[in-house]
Amino acid sequence: MNKYKELYIKNYLLNRGWSLEREGNMFSYYSPPTEMGLPIDYRIEIPRLINKRTGFDNYISNLINEIAYLFPNESNIEDLKILFSKENSILKYRIFDADNREGSISFQKHLESLEGFKKVLSKAVIFTATNKPIFGEAKFEVDSYLNRCRSLQTEKGSFVTRLEIPNDTIYSSVSKIDTADVNNKLFDTIEYIDNNIFDAKNIIVVNENYIQDISNILNYELFYEIKNLYFKTKINNIEYQLSSRNKTRKVETERVQNSIPFFNKYLRDLKDLLMEVIPLEAVGFVKKLSSLSPLNSTHNEIILDAEISGNRETIKIILRSDEYIEAIEAHKNEWLISVKGKARQSKNMLIIKELKEFKVLKI
Helix, strand or coil, X not given: CCCCCHHHHHHHHHCCCCEEEEECCCEEEEEXXXXXXXXXXXXXXXXXXXXXXXXXXXXXXXXXXXXXXXXXXXXXXHHHHHHCCCCEEEEEEEECCHHHCCCCCCHHHHXXXXXXXXXXXXXXXXXXXXXXXCCCCCHHHHHHHHHHCEEECCCCCCEEEEEEEECCEEECCCCEEEHHHXXXXXXXXHHHHHHHHHCCCCCCCCCHHHXXXXXXXXXXXXXXXXXXXXXXXXXXXXXXXXXXXXXXXXXXXXXXXHHHHHHHHXXXXXXXXXXXXXXXXXXXXXEEEECCCCCCCCCEEEEEEEEECCEEEEEEEEECXXXXXXXXXXXXXXXXXXXXXXXXECCCCEEXXXXXXXXXXXX
């Protein structure tokens, strides 16, 4: 069986403006778009894979070198070998700060950037699966997506991390998402942040109209982890690239550290507003109980330990007496508690100030 797929190669060229000029018995002939400035008689010849013709893979291996030369800013030879043989995409980020211009990077910075980018990918999955601007949950989808990612050998030059991502569908009991949608959502968000935060031309007024206007790319946790990718690792410049047979997307972010203070303020304003309009929904275990008189007090306090959008959060809730008695039983039996309500952020925890729903999940 041949390694390379004729259809994949044709789609790569057609999606980049090449035209099928004619098909012969042995070859298909493709002519370039005029803007490439190639000679008028230049053609790429792709052998027709009829009756499992021998020599096809060897021919394509040589052709890949030619195509990589024609598209130097899109895909290298190793990327094309994947794109022409699998139903996959290549996602990579290149750090080009002054301290790694020779192609090396400190081990700590390498580990921190990988962990940061993993969190960014996780939040992109949650956003795609739930379409929520904050407090989304999609643990199964996140694990499924990350398990489909495969780390590839890094490129020479400025430090590059490469991931191979299958273009397939992730099914859960309540939803389905395409990995291609996750990748596109991620790049839509990075492009927005680059244009409106890192390279801002206007002051952003965070209000409900603003939230509505950018709802297609707005997810607080994703924004926050993109900021952390730069802030925690002190990275200043990253170029992101997504390569598939359909297209290549590239976003280059530069001199980011100067924008971090503005980004932090923007995130605080954004979270404050989202928490006013979006109820918090969480499930967790009782961590602490506090009441002077459970049957008579109006200040029966519990602390929940919950996972929200992939992060561990501490949540403080004030309960009625009957709810507090249920919480005591839940604590004794290690039952989960489900809560829903309007919340606010304190220094160390989330505080539900308007409890809409309280439920003990007996397991």
